[in-house]
Amino acid sequence: MPVWPNLFIVGAAKAGSTSLYNYLKNIPGIYMSPIKEPNFFAEMTHNNPVWSTIDDKEKYLRLFHKVRDEKIIGEASVSYLHDLNAPRRIHQRVPDSRIIICLRDPVERGFSHYLHFKRNGLAKSSFLQNIKNELPKKLDFSSRLNPLVWFGLYYESVKRYLDIFGSKQVKILIFEEFIEDEKKTLDGILKFLGINNPLDDFKSEVHNYEFTPRGQVSEFIFRRKLWHKIAINLLSDSTRIFWKKKLLEKKQEKPKMDSESRQMLIKFYKDDVLKLQTLLGRKIPWKNFF
Numbered sequence: 483m484p485v486w487p488n489l490f491i492v493g494a495a496k497a498g499s500t501s502l503y504n505y506l507k508n509i510p511g512i513y514m515s516p517i518k519e520p521n522f523f524a525e526m527t528h529n530n531p532v533w534s535t536i537d538d539k540e541k542y543l544r545l546f547h548k549v550r551d552e553k554i555i556g557e558a559s560v561s562y563l564h565d566l567n568a569p570r571r572i573h574q575r576v577p578d579s580r581i582i583i584c585l586r587d588p589v590e591r592g593f594s595h596y597l598h599f600k601r602n603g604l605a606k607s608s609f610l611q612n613i614k615n616e617l618p619k620k621l622d623f624s625s626r627l628n629p630l631v632w633f634g635l636y637y638e639s640v641k642r643y644l645d646i647f648g649s650k651q652v653k654i655l656i657f658e659e660f661i662e663d664e665k666k667t668l669d670g671i672l673k674f675l676g677i678n679n680p681l682d683d684f685k686s687e688v689h690n691y692e693f694t695p696r697g698q699v700s701e702f703i704f705r706r707k708l709w710h711k712i713a714i715n716l717l718s719d720s721t722r723i724f725w726k727k728k729l730l731e732k733k734q735e736k737p738k739m740d741s742e743s744r745q746m747l748i749k750f751y752k753d754d755v756l757k758l759q760t761l762l763g764r765k766i767p768w769k770n771f772f
Contacts, residue, residue, distance in 0.1 A: 484543045485546045485549045485555060486546070486555070486575060486576050487546060487555045487556050487576065488554065488555050488556070488579050488580060489555065489556030489557075489579065489580045489582070490523075490557060490558075490559070490562060490572055490579055491503060491558035491560075491582045491584065492558075492560065492581060492582070492583055492643070493559075493560035493561070493563030493564070493584065493633075494560060494564075494583070494584060494586065494636065495560040495563075495591070495595060495629065495633055496586065496594040497585055497586035497591055497657045498584045498657045498661070499558050499584050501660070502582065502584065502655065502660075502668075503518050503556075503558040505664075505668055506554075506556065509672070509677065509679055511552055511553050511554060511677050512553070512554040512555075512556065512675070512677060513546070513549045513552035513555045514557065514558070515545045515546065515556065515557035517557075518558050518559075519533075519557075519559045519560065519561070520536040520542055520545060520559060521534070521536065521559045521561045521562075522537065522539075522559070523568045523572050523575075524562055525566075525568070526566075527561050545557070553675075553677065554675050554676075554677060563633075563636075563643075564629075564632075564639050566642075569581075569642050569647070570646060573646050573647060578651070579647070579651065580652075580675060581643055581647055581651055581652045582655060583640055583643060583652065583653070584657060585636055585654060585655070585656055585657060585766075586656075586657035587657075587658065587768040587769070588634025588635070588747070588751045588754075589634070589739075589744060589748060589770045590739075591634050591657075592613075592630045592631060592633075592747060593739045595630050595633065596609045596612060596630050597736070599630070609739065609740070609743050610742055610743045610746075612630050613630070613631060613743055613746055616630060616632065617631060617746070617750065631747070634747070634751055634754075635754050636758050637754045640758060640761060640762075641761055644761070653674045654762060655667060655671070665681055665684045668681055668684070744770070747770075748770050748771065751771070752771060755768065756771075
């Protein structure tokens with residue numbers, strides 16, 4: 483009988499999903515897909531060159547063939563948050579799934595996404611110019627290739643998951659609270675998942691940080707998806723991360739966002755953030771807005 487996941491970390495991009503995925507996969511009783519973003523349930527990624535997608539059912543299920551007696555079986559694909567049909571497709575296959583949605587101040591999230599694109603050679607112009615190029619366009623998540631602005635609109639996407647799965651099956655993680663107290667946040671996640679595993683030996687780790695390629699060879703490797711796939715298949719996580727930091731990366735201070743971009747984005751997101759806060763019934767600690 484095929485084993486399907488019952489936990490989906492659905493995004494948002496650049497809002498802590500990588501850290502959460504890495505923490506959870508090392509907790510007894512939880513099995514996380516060895517590939518972080520299979521994107522199987524997201525129609526927006528199919529035939530889209532920006533996304534790596536496993537769209538074959540058998541290949542997708544092979545990600546979980548090593549599951550033994552784990553209670554929680556999970557994967558993390560940030561494309562699921564904004565894909566219009568992903569919630570329905572997940573619910574049709576695994577209606578009792580647990581959903582975790584990671585949200586970050588959309589202004590800071592967009593800039594972080596831009597820096598990620600810039601490292602990988604996907605951003606040729608400035609952040610401000612990217613924003614000015616994006617804002618006049620019609621919103622269309624199914625075909626949009628530049629998510630710097632539009633992936634920060636959360637309200638409709640979060641509401642869609644709450645409407646389909648119900649509040650008891652959806653956990654909202656606020657990135658700013660997560661990084662302030664990771665252990666407390668993870669304790670809450672484990673309680674939500676029904677995993678009784680105290681984090682007595684918890685150690686905080688930095689899974690995403692600002693860096694630049696060491697040179698032209700490093701830059702070439704970072705911009706080739708094939709190299710990433712080969713490394714994932716041949717090397718353990720710890721070995722891959724060690725050599726990546728040792729040979730390919732050098733840390734740098736995080737660049738700062740220009741004030742014009744910040745003000746444009748605050749104005750753009752304001753109504754969506756206010757609707758989201760009402761939907762969640764709680765104050766959201768995003769300094770750009772409150």
